[in-house]
Amino acid sequence: MALQGRRLVLALSGGVACYKSADLVRLLVKAGASVRVVMSESAERFITAVTMQALSGQPVVTSPWDARESNNMAHINLTRGVDAIVIAPASADCIAALAQGRADDFISLTCLARPWGVGEQPCPLLLAPAMNREMWSHPATRRNVAQVVADGAVLLGPAHGDQACGEIGDGRMLEAEELFEEIVAFFEPKLLQGQRVLITAGPTFEAIDPVRGITNLSSGKMGFALARAAREAGAEVTLVAGPVALDTPRGVRRIDVRSAVQMHEAVMSVASSQDVFIATAAVADWRPALAAEHKLKKDGSGRCPALNFVENPDILASVARLPKPPYCVGFAAESEKLAEHARTKRERKGVPLLVANLGPATFGRDDNALLLVDEQGERALPEEGGRADKLLLARLLVREIAQRLTPTRT
Template identity: 75%
Template sequence: MSCGLELQGRRIVLGLSGGIACYKSAELVRLLTKAGASVQVVMTEAAQQFITPVTMQALSGHPVYTDQWDAREPNNMAHINLTRGADAIVIAPASADCIARLAHGRADDLLSLTCLARPWGAAEGRCPLLVAPAMNREMWAHPATQRNVAQVIADGAIVLGPDRGDQACGEVGDGRMLEPADLFEEIVAAFQPKALAGKRVLVTAGPTFEAIDPVRGITNLSSGKMGFAIARAAREAGAEVTLVAGPVALPTPRGVTRVDVRSARQMLEAVLPRAPQHDVFVATAAVADWRPATLSEHKIKKEGKKLAPTFELVENPDILATVAALPDRPYCVGFAAESENLLAHARAKLERKKVPLVVGNLGPATFGRDDNALLIVDAQGHRPLPADGSTADKLTLARELVREIAARIAPHSA
């Protein structure tokens, strides 16, 4: 899920060290530039054995730097000029040798020299370093590499990955570079304010499915997109996030722990023991209010029947109200998906379930869509999100809502 030009105006230095994963870096450049970033590529001599500077120049739209003695710079100091004004340095792929150079502060090629020369101390003008390891599984597991990784993290770098899977050498294990889409998501997350750092957030998303027989059931049109966006935004804000998802076919946001459920009772069973261990509970899921009282063992057949079958309904547990009534409850945020009288219904839900915040939206107008318009309702009043009453993509709204929640729980955290 993307919200368009997420990196508009950002200047990123992308470093490539030697490794077959360089082929993924071409797609990463495309994703970064498509999101509005200006990408300046720096390649080591080894990287040029796997992909050409011509390719990276064509994709980035900028000349590629490969030599610390590059005379194109008026002062012949590419390692200085590249990082001044840059928003981040991303090394993808970062080989074992590259990580060792970073750990030991070596500066004998342009990429390591550039990393050493970047502004890293004061917050103002600081240029973060993001490192995406890529190497054979044995190289990754070697104690020397693990020591070097621990050192670069201690020095302030952010290590992205690695992934586990098939490797170019034919072996299988840890050491694969993250896929370009995953790296892109991590880079975007690195730029988000960490308003929920140290917090734990529990989110429910999607519909529930209440079985009538082995093949039929009661459900609704919720796509889960808003809840998944909130989970991603909370993780971007520094929180440890658990996502309890109904039956939806959406990819799990990076870094989020996912628990799949089907029915309302299963969702309650997943949420209730976890809720006291979290600081925030966001009940985005569209939970079915009713379920059949009994489940038919076999598919209900229509052959020879003149009348449609009937069945009794019983009320499902109220997950939000149950969590809100816990003695050690988290900060609870409810969602109200309505078809009419949004404010009245949202305020009634706020009071009935005794929660501090309810977020309303017109469900039929937004189910399945990538955009939405929200109404924030609390005891003091209400206001639209976005503020101008228009619509926005769900990830943008999720980030705004996460900032809203963070501001509300801050006094309780002090």
């Protein structure tokens, strides 16, 4: 689980976005985190402490005078030994109190009392702003946000969109799933900090006529998982995606394409400025030499149209042949003789690392089993064998790539 063993304090200041915090605590607990919930008096106007206690499985603290604490110092006890404090929603008033170092409500008091690194590990503070667009853009709020960031807080959002008041703009709190993804990313080691990573994902579609084409069963899930994992590791990620039905990972730049030629053009336009290229996409080897202008129709004669094919450009080999190529990682989806075909493909493409998997056993699934092939030999991922979730595999592969980059970079 992504947050196994993590201890978090989730604080709710006043705002209608409190309803999202209920889903957030559910996601955090499901991921293995221990969550203590703190609520302001205003937050209790929007959601009950009973709800948050039921979801977190732990008592909710709403007052600095909570007598359940043996020393009556909940603001001290809650912050010792925790991995982070997350304030979601963080209202304009809450952010102002943090910026000014006030301690006149339980949330600001608790944050002021958290460890700063004197004698023990600092306690990170993550803020998910939630307020009206005018409040978010007000000069006072901008000053307060700048101050809390300068003091070490990490902003999660806000988003742009519909607001409870009926207006549209910046200030909307991120959705629970988005906040969860950001919190997980915060704790991932930044092994690719400052690196630029280019990833291809999904299938390509080679048109036969305006309504038909040749494609494959790749869902793009492995490539999208790699994009998320690379971003979690601190990289600046560009994702070139074929036709897939997947949401873009947060913080990732996405370029949508359909055909192999379009994917080649998109990749080559940015490849020379990248540090790492991971060719996860299942690119069609051939395409019809000429797509029909109109739909091809059967006429009852039993005759089928004759299709002439031409070879598509080799994207991975093209990047590997650049004068100063990024570190190239290829993917091979095979149906048999996995190791043998992977070794041959790695040598033919001229790349240092090739990742092989059995296409029929992974297309469309959420789990996978990988075989890493380099000049030293082969190694399974996960190392203990079997299959693993694609996001877990992506994080393991990112760590593998980071280790291989280290000897070649100053």
